[in-house]
Amino acid sequence: MKRLLLATRNGHKTQEFRAMLGADFAIEDLSAYPGNAEIVEDGASFAQNARLKSIAVSRQIPGLVLADDSGLEVDSLGGAPGIFSARFAGAGASDAQNRQKLLEQLAKCEGAWRHPARFRCVLSIASAGEEVASFAGAIEGEIVRAERGQSGFGYDPLFRPEGLEQTFAELSAAEKNRISHRAIAVAQLRTFLAQSLLG
Numbered sequence: 001m002k003r004l005l006l007a008t009r010n011g012h013k014t015q016e017f018r019a020m021l022g023a024d025f026a027i028e029d030l031s032a033y034p035g036n037a038e039i040v041e042d043g044a045s046f047a048q049n050a051r052l053k054s055i056a057v058s059r060q061i062p063g064l065v066l067a068d069d070s071g072l073e074v075d076s077l078g079g080a081p082g083i084f085s086a087r088f089a090g091a092g093a094s095d096a097q098n099r100q101k102l103l104e105q106l107a108k109c110e111g112a113w114r115h116p117a118r119f120r121c122v123l124s125i126a127s128a129g130e131e132v133a134s135f136a137g138a139i140e141g142e143i144v145r146a147e148r149g150q151s152g153f154g155y156d157p158l159f160r161p162e163g164l165e166q167t168f169a170e171l172s173a174a175e176k177n178r179i180s181h182r183a184i185a186v187a188q189l190r191t192f193l194a195q196s197l198l199g
């Protein structure tokens with residue numbers, strides 16, 4: 001089975017990638033490399049940050065390296081938290097603290113509760129310090145008034161995808177992994193890997 005290293009320390013992402021690609025790839029993440037230095041994500045876009053992560057890790061570890069940079073854009077906050085989604089409530093903030101900050105910010109908005117939003121995901125695949133390909137996915141939806149659901153991670157309890165009644169956290173993992181921003185990018189990645197010699 002082919003090996004794929006995820007340049008992530010977010011175990012929730014790893015779980016989702018294993019569920020989506022696990023039959024074809026042996027997937028490990030940076031928890032297998034505890035000594036590796038933290039990567040500074042100082043890019044100006046999801047694509048730049050994904051590339052920073054895949055290139056930095058692939059310089060240190062041989063083989064194919066896949067990085068995921070993702071986040072939530074809320075229109076009424078001018079696209080925030082965007083690339084700062086993981087640290088919206090400050091460096092080292094928990095998912096719960098980030099969700100609370102989001103609800104606090106939205107509570108300050110005037111008018112009726114209507115907050116269109118989208119999740120974005122950019123995947124970057126690299127080998128030996130060179131980016132080989134990059135893929136993007138997005139899913140539109142809206143932010144609900146209060147958290148609903150227990151599954152998933154991050155902002156899932158606050159995000160209701162367009163066309164569904166449930167939040168991402170009220171869907172099963174399999175249902176989320178069929179429609180998510182990450183799933184859309186992974187579908188392109190899968191095609192690329194199957195067609196290229198890398199696969």
Ligand code: ITT
Nearest residue numbers: 008009010068069070071072085086153154155156
């Ligand atoms: P790595 O950089 O180590 O991969 P990270 O969690 O810091 O882990 P990002 O910089 O890409 O990753 O930040 C992504 C954040 O966006 C994540 O921590 C969540 O808060 C949010 N996010 C991304 N995808 C999500 C999803 O599917 N469901 C809920 N929240 C998500």
